[in-house]
Amino acid sequence: MNFPIKTTALSTLALALAACGDDVADDPVVGSEMADTETAMVDEYDxxxxxxxxxxxxxxRRDAFDADAFRSEYRTYRDEVAAEQVEQADDGDAAQDMSExxxxxxxxxxxxxxxxxxMRLRQNMTxxxxxxxxxxxxxxxxxAIWAIPLNPQHEAMNDQGQPELKAETINKAADSFFYYDADGDTYLDRREFTAARRGETFDS
Ligand SMILES: [Ca+2]
Ligand SMILES: [Ca+2]
Structure with missing residues (x-):
């Protein structure tokens, strides 16, 4: 599959946003700030x-986790993701009315x-x-879309010969999930997920 990168449209947008409409395409300061941002975003906790x-x-809560239900839900998302397309960045008027x-x-x-x-690269998983x-x-x-490595080739095969997550992979993802579910409602809210993304530790 070939998904073209819309780098040009994106860079134009970023420059336009950074400059509030001024023409600063040749401004080296803007360029270096963008490079810093990109570098920082690549550093994702595994x-x-x-x-x-x-x-x-x-x-x-971890013991009550249903691995079979997980496999089914996760597979649905992987199929969804496989059918998605890279979207064109909109650098027109619409972009100016957007929230952060x-x-x-x-x-x-x-x-x-x-x-x-x-799949999106991990740092682009909003x-x-x-x-x-x-x-x-x-x-x-x-x-787990974020937590588990992207490529199923590293995983086991199921009875139908399709890539299947190894039990140890699911176990590790579940361990970390319940570790970061601080309020114990068996979901991660934005704050809990941010802690996971940063690899925060709560061990005393
Ligand atoms: Ca949800
Ligand atoms: Ca929670």
């Missing part, structure tokens, strides 16, 4: 790289995707991209 100590209550969230979403949606899976059912919270399967 929740699969650590062990998680769960408290008793979190462990109880909408602008971030538009920028992330126009970036290059993983060539094998068509809240809106992950919250597939728009209920403003992340289920384990929604969280």
């Amino acid at each position: 929740p699969m790289t650590r062990d998680y100590m769960l408290g008793d209550e979190a462990q109880t 969230d909408e602008r971030e979403e538009m920028t992330a949606a126009s970036q290059e995707r993983d060539t094998e899976t068509n 809240w809106g991209y992950l919250d597939r059912n728009d209920d403003d919270q992340l289920s384990v399967a929604e969280y």
Whole structure:
């Protein structure tokens, strides 16, 4: 699959936003600020790289986690993602009326995707991209879109010969999910997910 990158339209938009309409295409300061932002965004925590100590209550919720239901929900999202297209960034009048969230979403949606899976790169996985059912919270399967490595080739095959997540991969994702579910409602809200994204530790 070939998904063209809309870098030109995006850069034009970023420059226009940064300059509030002034023509600063040759301004080296604007260029270097953009480079810094891009570098900072690439630094994403990988929740699969650590062990998680769960408290008793979190462990109880973790034990009640249904891995089969998770597999089914996760597979649905992967199929959805595979059918998505890179969106063209809109640098017209509409962009000026956008909220910060909408602008971030538009920028992330126009970036290059993983060539094998068509998933967004992890740093471009916005809240809106992950919250597939728009209920403003992340289920384990929604969280796993971000948490689990992109490429299913590293995983096992199921009875039908299709790529299948290994149990240990699901276990690790679930461990980290229940670790970051601070209020124990079995979903991650924005604040809890931000803590996960930053790889914060609560161990004493
Ligand atoms: Ca959700
Ligand atoms: Ca929660």
